[in-house]
Amino acid sequence: MPFALPDLQAAFAAHLAGEERGELIAAVIGDSIPAAARLRVYRHHVQHSLASALAATFPTVQALVGDDFFRALARAFVVRTLPCQPVLAEYGAGFADFVADHEPARTLPYLADVARLDWALNTAFHAAPAPALTPAMLAAVEAERLPSLGLRLSDGVLLVRSEFPIDRIWAASQPGASLEQVDISSGGADLLVMRRPDDAAFVPLAAGEAAFVASLDAGNPLADSAEAGLRADPSFDLSTGFARLLALGVFAAPQQ
Amino acid sequence: MGKVAGIGLRSPHLAEIGRDRPATAFLEIHAENYLAGSPALQAVERLRADYAFSVHAVGLSLGSAEGLDAAHLARVAALVKRLEPAYVSDHLSWSVSGGRYFNDLLPLPYTEEALDVVVRNVVQLQDALGRQVSIENPSCYLGFAHSTLSEPEFLDALVRRSGCGLLLDVNNIVVTAHNLRLDPRAWLSGLPAAAITQYHLAGHAVNDSDGEPILIDDHGSRVGDGVWTLFEDVVRCYGVRPTLVEWDTDIPALPVLLEEAARADQVVQGVGRDAVRAA
Numbered sequence: 001m002p003f004a005l006p007d008l009q010a011a012f013a014a015h016l017a018g019e020e021r022g023e024l025i026a027a028v029i030g031d032s033i034p035a036a037a038r039l040r041v042y043r044h045h046v047q048h049s050l051a052s053a054l055a056a057t058f059p060t061v062q063a064l065v066g067d068d069f070f071r072a073l074a075r076a077f078v079v080r081t082l083p084c085q086p087v088l089a090e091y092g093a094g095f096a097d098f099v100a101d102h103e104p105a106r107t108l109p110y111l112a113d114v115a116r117l118d119w120a121l122n123t124a125f126h127a128a129p130a131p132a133l134t135p136a137m138l139a140a141v142e143a144e145r146l147p148s149l150g151l152r153l154s155d156g157v158l159l160v161r162s163e164f165p166i167d168r169i170w171a172a173s174q175p176g177a178s179l180e181q182v183d184i185s186s187g188g189a190d191l192l193v194m195r196r197p198d199d200a201a202f203v204p205l206a207a208g209e210a211a212f213v214a215s216l217d218a219g220n221p222l223a224d225s226a227e228a229g230l231r232a233d234p235s236f237d238l239s240t241g242f243a244r245l246l247a248l249g250v251f252a253a254p255q256q
Numbered sequence: 257m258g259k260v261a262g263i264g265l266r267s268p269h270l271a272e273i274g275r276d277r278p279a280t281a282f283l284e285i286h287a288e289n290y291l292a293g294s295p296a297l298q299a300v301e302r303l304r305a306d307y308a309f310s311v312h313a314v315g316l317s318l319g320s321a322e323g324l325d326a327a328h329l330a331r332v333a334a335l336v337k338r339l340e341p342a343y344v345s346d347h348l349s350w351s352v353s354g355g356r357y358f359n360d361l362l363p364l365p366y367t368e369e370a371l372d373v374v375v376r377n378v379v380q381l382q383d384a385l386g387r388q389v390s391i392e393n394p395s396c397y398l399g400f401a402h403s404t405l406s407e408p409e410f411l412d413a414l415v416r417r418s419g420c421g422l423l424l425d426v427n428n429i430v431v432t433a434h435n436l437r438l439d440p441r442a443w444l445s446g447l448p449a450a451a452i453t454q455y456h457l458a459g460h461a462v463n464d465s466d467g468e469p470i471l472i473d474d475h476g477s478r479v480g481d482g483v484w485t486l487f488e489d490v491v492r493c494y495g496v497r498p499t500l501v502e503w504d505t506d507i508p509a510l511p512v513l514l515e516e517a518a519r520a521d522q523v524v525q526g527v528g529r530d531a532v533r534a535a
Contacts, residue, residue, distance in 0.1 A: 002367070002369075005321040005365070005370055005373060008400075009362075010353060012353065012362060027365075027402060028398045028400060028401070029398065029400070029436075033435075033465050033468045035398065038398035041397040041398075041470065042360055046358045049360065082356040082357065082358065083357040083359065084356060085328055085357055086288045086314070086325075086328060086357045087288050087291050088288065088359065089289070089292050125294060126293075129298075195295075
């Protein structure tokens with residue numbers, strides 16, 4: 001009975017994920033290089049190349065833990081979560097949650113949030129450009145409609161919130177950065193990640209601004225979101241904060 | 257004779273090529289690196305006025321028994337429509353099974369069953385793009401005992417049944433022939449010459465498998481001497497075609513890549529002079 005192609009590809013897929021498949025080894029021609037060694041070339045390449053793709057997407061995590069630890073971490077993730085499509089820039093959505101649950105990474109409690117920041121920067125970098133809401137567009141909205149207005153962040157603009165100072169951890173991990181000691185208990189960071197013409201970047205938000213943005217992006221109207229900002233920080237000033245966010249161009253223009 | 261050799265456009269060189277516009281026959285991009293609509297795609301679009309483009313896909317998985325991923329096919333088709341490249345290609349291999357993508361060019365058994373699968377997928381791809389695509393011979397590290405066709409026989413049948421073009425990767429011939437104990441010149445004889453649309457050249461690594469050398473297609477070095485020699489034979493046998501120098505890992509400075517392309521042009525010119533002398 002010949003090895004039908006759907007069965008062969010399913011067995012090969014299982015082999016690549018680390019399983020031993022005797023029927024597959026038996027189907028491969030071996031000589032001075034045995035069939036199993038030939039099959040391992042593919043398994044090694046798949047795991048190595050996908051770990052490299054993760055390294056490209058999560059450079060700050062890699063800088064913090066070192067190459068060897070990162071390779072082990074990435075391979076553990078790859079075996080559990082292979083890509084579901086071929087665009088490698090879109091691979092790694094679950095990596096931060098995996099890092100959070102990964103026992104050997106527990107000694108670095110901020111690592112998962114750093115992974116979230118890397119992922120947000122990657123997502124922002126690859127986002128297709130889209131028109132942003134301008135002050136002029138907002139001025140065209142009738143005053144009585146403003147409180148109930150809903151605003152969304154543009155595709156590729158993401159709010160990353162952490163109880164750790166991940167902005168300073170990120171800065172200290174960049175190539176060429178001075179080895180500044182960051183006190184990880186020195187307070188959290190709310191970072192708005194966005195695309196710039198040639199790269200992606202983040203700006204730190206004050207607590208009131210972050211609560212305002214988070215509320216808007218959750219679908220709440222402007223008035224409720226302003227209240228959320230005030231609850232988070234009594235000194236939150238809606239007109240100043242809103243003007244700053246509009247100037248950053250982070251809200252999506254209304255669909256025509 | 258003008259240049260026939262092009263180079264792979266890789267992100268470390270994007271700004272330099274945009275600024276200096278070096279002379280090269282064409283630029284090649286991997287489709288899967290430009291599907292997200294990132295700023296890099298806009299940079300490529302700015303180069304379109306000055307360069308011919310080759311869109312080389314690595315993830316369509318034309319050998320998948322489960323058929324093509326409709327969503328991915330639609331994204332590649334949108335990219336091809338947007339860039340209107342001179343050439344479009346992918347590989348004789350598979351990389352998707354059960355909805356999981358393996359980021360590798362995995363080997364097929366060369367059987368009538370696999371041929372039916374690849375023909376069906378290539379026809380679907382060509383219909384979706386509204387144009388011919390070229391299919392590249394892969395690097396192989398193993399062969400299947402139940403194959404009934406040789407790789408060249410399989411490619412020949414694929415060309416006849418689907419109307420696709422043939423992208424001849426000279427480095428892959430050297431790698432596969434070494435690893436599967438084949439004679440590269442025998443492999444080359446009897447290909448459908450009229451279907452050959454393009455040549456690829458690249459470097460490979462020599463790894464150790466328990467004391468046995470195995471060639472790995474890593475696109476991480478200069479083109480090897482054996483590949484240059486075989487390339488000369490290929491040009492002599494099948495004629496001049498657009499020729500790509502690929503370099504994807506340990507990417508060198510741009511001038512090194514351009515030097516490799518210039519060497520490919522010299523080989524082609526040398527074969528042309530020999531032919532004139534012989535005539």
